[in-house]
Amino acid sequence: MSYGNLETLYRQVIMDHYKNPRNKGLKSGEDYYQVHLKNPTCGDDLTLQIKVKNNYITEVHHDGSGCSISMSAASVMSETIMGLKIEDAKKIIDNYLHMVKGEAYDAEIDMGDAIVYQGVSQFPARFKCATIAWNALDKVLEKHKVPDEK
Numbered sequence: 454m455s456y457g458n459l460e461t462l463y464r465q466v467i468m469d470h471y472k473n474p475r476n477k478g479l480k481s482g483e484d485y486y487q488v489h490l491k492n493p494t495c496g497d498d499l500t501l502q503i504k505v506k507n508n509y510i511t512e513v514h515h516d517g518s519g520c521s522i523s524m525s526a527a528s529v530m531s532e533t534i535m536g537l538k539i540e541d542a543k544k545i546i547d548n549y550l551h552m553v554k555g556e557a558y559d560a561e562i563d564m565g566d567a568i569v570y571q572g573v574s575q576f577p578a579r580f581k582c583a584t585i586a587w588n589a590l591d592k593v594l595e596k597h598k599v600p601d602e603k
């Protein structure tokens with residue numbers, strides 16, 4: 454932990470999203486695409502629901518239980534991708550995964566508060582916690598490609 458004030462700020466953002474999650478709680482309705490993912494090593498359990506109109510993500514809902522990293526990341530992800538075009542959301546997924554793996558990523562791509570998870574690259578054991586929401590997003594967007602399987 455050598456980020457100093459930046460590290461403190463990042464931790465505050467994560468705790469804020471953990472304690473006051475945005476877009477938490479699932480909706481009922483047939484026009485939602487939904488996936489459920491688990492991370493057995495940590496006990497994280499997440500369901501993600503999105504609505505898509507004309508290739509734009511118009512609604513994002515999530516619910517579940519788990520550690521502060523996974524639950525806050527779901528909240529951050531829901532805010533980051535809300536209203537985006539699907540292809541732009543996919544770019545952010547790729548970029549985010551590179552970032553938390555400690556690989557080269559494009560700092561020009563606006564990832565909103567998701568940038569605070571860059572410190573996870575120093576803690577490989579938390580990688581699955583930081584990515585469960587983003588993997589769920591990737592999967593739910595794949596479902597959207599195949600409407601019959603929603």
Ligand code: ZN
Pocket residue numbers: 492495496497519520521522523581582
């Ligand atoms: Zn976790």
